Amino acid sequence: MSALLEPLLEIKQLNAWYGKSHILHGVDLRVGQGEIVSLLGRNGVGRSTLVKAVMGQVSATGSVCFKGGQLLGLKAFQIAHKGVAYVPENRDIFPTLTVEQNLVLGQKRAGGGGRWTLADMYGMFPRLEERRSAPAGVLSGGEQQMLTLCRSLMGDPDLIMIDEPTEGLAPKIVALVAQYLLALKEKGVSVLLVEQKLAIALDISARVYVMGHGAIVFEGTPAALRADAGVRKEWLEV
Template sequence: MAALLEVRDLHTAYGLSQVLFGVSLEIAAGECVCLLGRNGVGKSTTMRSIMGLTRPRRGEVLWKGGSIVGWPPFRVARAGIGFVPEDRRVFADLSVWENLDVARRVAERPGEWTPEAVFELFPPLRAIARRRAGFLSGGEQQMLTIGRTLMGNPELLLLDEPSEGLAPLVVEHLLQQVTALKDRGLTILLAEQGVAFSLQLADRVYVLEKGTVRFSGPSAALRDDEDLRNRLLTL
């Protein structure tokens, strides 16, 4: 299948500190692909480089065959790439419904996502629609952040460490909801440290180590090989 998103030989740094050393990956429409690796290996930096939040020093990010390197993040989003950041960044003083409505008002891409559609995907949000987002639990904020991103009707959803800091039961519910998005045909690129969470979702995986791709292949290859998982992912 032709790649919807392709990253080629990405080198990204923060000042004098280089984080990515030639990362390459691709994802086809309808796939769920996961970036795995220990903390600090470059997963979030890869996401930020794709989204235009951190400009790479070298390499290409191709969206539907065209380069988007150097685009501001709002333009990347309007092209069809939605980003759910690791720190969630809800509008704390706005209600759940207002967070969704703000995103709806600025969205320029037509599609199926409305506040009602988000409440159907995340039923707990419906009951707290009038509550200010700053008073939500971590799991509720994660649902809201994903829902707010969906209001832009993305073709590709970037999820950066969605299970981090959440209780196991909340993670299980989140897994079900992200699986529902995958079943609807949404293309997903997931950056995660949680191996079990990732391998239940992903069709393919890339494992990063020290800013480079150490392994790429079907998720089953990593799931079924304990020695390989231990070599690549054990602290």
């Protein structure tokens, strides 16, 4: 990692299980302050398990340090209160509530004065403002993805972990998501992006990790991954 970036999230020798199935095998990964890092790999290699382990949603051992404090052993709500946001692949929205009600639910209760406001969300995604009074359940897939991202941001996290945000989205919406992630970086928010689409990951990330069979098989810059046809062929290409 760049010497200029202090580690915000530092994972060491992370092992994780679903029941008796050993999914993660000694994973090391770091995300710096204000850095976009992508975690790449085929489906089923453990990428989603890693972010769930960070959020305390699966059984894990090892070390997950965030801002110098240990997260392993904490409950998901405690981890969220420390400044970690998680956007799952299934776009968990409240379908019967309006767009605006969903966003307001994401706000931190205590303290206030976060980096982001409703106006910021609507400025980034004008379509959400157009549909602010509509039930979230009637939104398109792309609109629901925008809403999920923005609701997480309303909690004013220091790190946001996003699982497959561009899955099933039209190219125009994918470009909007990339713009959104870069806007987070500009505000000092760190991003751990779990992605299958190489293009968006390589375009916006400072560093990338490639996972295979529950372990990290590559760590480096987007340029280094572009230059390594062997890694791409063995671990990424279908």
